[in-house]
Amino acid sequence: MGQYFVIANIDKKEYINPHTMAFGAKLWEIAVNRISAVFPFLLRKSSEGGGGDVDFDSKYAGRWAGDRIVVVGDYDESGLYDFVKVSPEWKEISPEILDELNKFIGVKEMQIELMD
Helix, strand or coil, X not given: CCCCEEEEECCCCEEXXXXXXXXXCCHHHHHHXXXXXXXXXXXXXXXXXXXXXXXXXXXXCCCCCCCCEEEEEXXXXXXXXXXXXXXXXXXXXXXXXXXXXXXXXXXXXXXXXXXX
């Protein structure tokens, strides 16, 4: 079966579930699929825009810059994986980030879809 992962922001108590974005959630699957596009988008840090940068009002571009981010697996002894997924304090932002991320990506073939 293998170990599954979520991408978690410890400071904001937000997480991304690869399965919600129709991707595998094993570490290798996260590393080689388009879900990895969430990292530069969420971690962007810039005072100004420029060619190839976000050119629209965005709630999520740069939202996680400077925060403590982990890709945590369900085998991790901390229990964070399970806590993130069941605690009402934590919020999954996978569906919310997709509209902005896809708008930024632009190219239809490279956009990410939600799991049906």
